[in-house]
Amino acid sequence: MNKTYCPSLTEYKRRLSREVKIGDLPMGGLNPIRVQSMTTVDTMDTLGSVEQTLRMVEAGCEYVRITAPSVKEAQNLLEIKKELRRRGCSVPLIADIHFTPNAAELAARIVEKVRVNPGNYADKKKFDVIEYTDASYAAEVDRIRERFRPLVQICRQYGTAMRIGTNHGSLSDRILSRYGDTPLGMVESALEFLRLCEEENYYDVVLSMKASNTQVMVQAYRLLVQKLDEEGLQPYPLHLGVTEAGEAEDGRIKSAVGIGTLLEDGLGDTVRVSLTEAPEAEAPVAKALIDRYTNRAAQAKPIRPLGADLALPLAPAGESFNESGPTTQSRRTTSAAPADTSAAVPIDPFQYHRRITREVLNLGGQNVPRVMVDISRLASVEYADLRAVGHLYSAFLDKFQMNDLGADYLYSGQRPVPFMLPNGLKEVVDYAAWLDAGRRADHFPVLTQAEYAGAGAKHAELNFVFHNLASLTAPALDQLRQDATAVIILYTDNAHAMPEIRRAFFELLNNGITNPVIINRQYPALTPEQTQLYAATDVGGLLLDGLGDGVVLSTELLPEREKAEWLQNIDQLNQLSFGILQAARTRMSKTEYISCPSCGRTLFDLQETTAMIRKRTDHLKGVKIGIMGCIVNGPGEMADADYGYVGVGKGKIALYRGQEVIKKSVPEAQAVDQLIDLMREDGRWVEKELVEEPVVG
Template sequence: MEKIALQYARFLTREVPVGNIPMGGFNPIRIQSMTTTDTMDTKGTVEQTIRMVNSGCEYVRITAPSMKEAENLRNIKKELRFRGYDVPLVADIHFTPNAAETAARIVEKVRVNPGNYADKKRFKNIIYTGLAYQAELERIYKKFTPLVKICKEYGTAMRIGTNHGSLSDRIMSQYGDTPRGMVESAMEFIRMCEDQNYYNLVISMKASNTQVMVQAYRLLVATMIKEGMNYPLHLGVTEAGDGEDGRIKSAVGIGTLLEDGLGDTIRVSLTEDPEFEAPVAKALADRYQRRSQLQVEAAGQLEIEKEHILVKDLPYTLFTYNRRQTLPVQHIGGNSHPIVMLDVAAQNLKDPYFLTAAGYKYDALLDKYNMADQACDLVYLADALPSFSFPGNLKQIYNYHTWLGLKDKTNCHPLINLADNTVELVKDPSLNIFSVETAAFNSEAAALQIEQIKLLPSNAVLLLKTEAINGMAAQRAFFIALLNAEIKIPVIIKGSYPLLNTDDLMLYAATDLGALLTDGFGDGVWIDAPMVKLPLINATSFGILQATRTRISKAEYISCPSCGRTLFDLQETTQLIRSRTDHLKGIKIGIMGCIVNGPGEMADADYGYVGTGPGKITLYRGKEVYKKNVNTSNALDDLIRLIKDDGKWIEVKKQ
């Protein structure tokens, strides 16, 4: 068994000074966020920055879309220092090199987007010869060099921040809309910096699609390793949204990479006030601080590098999504979407509430159940027996001896400990779930378990449990063992969180289960969290599947977190759009505060709602403009009319 599959190994990066708070190396994972105020509003920006620092931000990013905002960063910084706050400031730059050059003389770090610093995006396909492409790189080099020289002179750090949605036409034409294109976009700028002996760099590969994001960061690190680089990584999911969805989606993307040992600073992008982002980022980072300390105590740099997952020989790829092939059992595995399993053993089975909480709508007058889009597929009752009939499509799982004693076993199936399995044991003719523990999963235990699994009947499904502190890695080790043994039995992943509250559950479960699903592992999920109410467990389960793009059960909102460029109230608008469209299963709507974030940043969306001026909205169908300069008072109605014209509108059923 691969040692790395069981141990946390942080990718050790170059330390980069950012003001008085260095990043990378053996430093803690840094927390940051971005202001939403108008940068010309010095007082408002200072006040918001102070709230962000007090909430846990170690760096604060401020947009500088033009020269006047870049110059005003001096006033903001001066006032912050006067009030006793020396937090490093980061200037966020798009399209305006002269603003970046001005800001680099003032703040501790500048962020540039290689997709629009010296390039353009007009969704045009351009065919380049080798000489023509090199000429473009030389043009960009000349435009980019002044900023690099200023950063060197003033000791200013730089983030090269690639965004999936704002890749330039040049990169898109050469590499396509791919993680490889994202990586090459950044690497071109990194090489230009190194050519001038400038190394105070931080790199990011952001996307709203968590699969693309994870693949791009992994590919970036693999590429850097080949070229002898180890720059710090800024992690973030763009346009994650708000509320539970935004937190789950952020945790899936960021948490998966943290589990890989990647990430030196985190920004959680929520369509909420920025002071609410830092606590979420800190909760994600804190899980790995102790692991990092243990790693430093136990191993030197060379040993750490040898053990990192990105340099191991694995039986699957880390850079593309391929679901593990399994043979279907009932509706589990094969080509079926991952199922959701819930523990209802502790519920009052005389009260139909527990089924309502599991996604089934109960109508007392008609005395029947109606399945909702987020209705669980399996319920675990342990040894409890209900006093009424279940919906016909809902399968019930019982502990083996309780199941054996049931007179009517219709839709009832046993849960059997793998270690207790024998040939003589009575099996269900259609579905048997065998639980396996991965806490002590080492080479000898793995070999024994694999041999036991090979003896299971063809209608077997595995339930993968773990009590390990580094549980995701232990479960990943199990999947690697199955791949190496060419075993195609479906697997339900169980995450156990006996002491977690609601907020931490969303983040931890999304990290642990989301990381495995992102790698193509898992045919179902079971979140066991006795301290959390059943409706939230059910919603979190479906939210994780939605965020990993493995099962779509609701509308998705790709909404940006707002900044000083935003032209309308994003939080209010997002909630308004959600209130009228959240019943449209599978529809993706991008809600962007300005043209910088749209249409590129919402490249995955079916429809876009983008601020283009005070009180004006441009609507998109995919990447194409549908209607320009729509008054905000009419924009939502026009968006709904567009969805109806495309035949994708569904009327809400009256209850």
């Protein structure tokens, strides 16, 4: 199987794509990764669209997309463009087209780029199950190609670029009948249109494979690159995006998991972050994701290529979990190591499979990934402080209550917690502290590589040991292989972090090591926003490949801070850890909202409606609710949702169970109540508990 989908799995190299001219701002080739977003104002509101576009450009947008659902909106793009140019704004405009070839053909004569969705451009999505013969399938493809051909010819004549943008949720009935609801179906949907473009000698094409499910999205982009190469097609630029990512922290984490994973491997030429917020808020997030790679190649340390021999020394003693994570100056340098080879990659990059591990206590095996939280910097710990790790103490009841974001492990370092921890929370201490305390059975030690190599005493059930790629020598691997109590805490100090940790996982897989692994990332001198995006990329990218049985995040030891600030930091990292696991679809701990970012088609206030639905339903652990502003972004884009709330007219809502419409025209004022009634019918609804505010008496 050819597993090649990027220039290198161990060295940061950006994929060299074909340059596509979009107005005066080319994409792909050696150009920077571009930032874009989409207006939310009604396209017929010329001045409103212009003003919002100017705000978006000021926020960092290099391309601006505007919906054109019908011919009248497509025509009004000319007025918007004229006014923008009159005001001195030359930003390239992109027309967003669904269902309406006539609108696309008109818009292509006006704007610099058109976006078409092959799932609903001259194809159909009626959720019908149709059995196609080879002949009937080919005939349908020919019909669609003939309907698409005029647009290609117009774009070539006018020098207009095109994005062929497949969305996971809007695959046509025809594609679903042959390929199913799969990344391969997404890729083939785009390739049908792309092949016609090449037949017409038209190459100003950008491709996208967007989904709200990050696993599907990443697999589809990887498969697309592999298929382009396999078929000898041009290396077209890639537009990256997680569609319907949502709002606030969840939307940012989910976007970073999907987009960041691809950027790590050098894929992507433009980024759009889809948040249920004003479009001006999207560009800074996209730019923050992109900027991380500006100097990545220069900052990265060499990573042992796949296939290199194991001949590394053990890392020296003295690693610290408390500062910038366990560090070592011992690192292999290679001058004649073999290059990455597909045969040496022990995972399938196009399909999710979790790494098989032995179960150690509640880690590995079939257990969900666990969250460990570092509280070792706290000088003292009281009952109420555990609220920051999701365990709430009630003095009135004299007991703890764990919420859905309750950490599984607490790392207290050299200062064990001075009271009994609640059920469900286990304590991890430094090896020296474990020995000094008399080797307590209710404490689990964490050892450096040197301590572990020479340890005479270990816990009978569970021992954590720090490792990085450099320390995974043949003797170290043998010791791990024979120890049924060992769980690895895997870390790196390399700027090219995710690929190095992934490379370490490959070492474990290729050597048959089945010990569970906790992914440890530390972030010095970053803003909370950067920590959020970087951690979601580094950890999420590994989880998407089935790598990792837990996560522990830390920030660098900062100057003296008040205890309340430390607790706030701990709380943020705990929530971030659970958010990453959820975004990667590996541990569902809260309600998931698949909400579109709004556009000129939206029939209600998305931000207000999402907040209202969240207030009523945010206690429904693991339930996925799609909130879509129009029928275009309705049953298709919320493909993974359990329930859907979709605008179908002014003040009218359609309610869905999965992709089946249950109620077609519900008054907006009654829609949330009826959505809850639908959940009750299915046995998915539970009343929100009133949790007493935890206090210490």
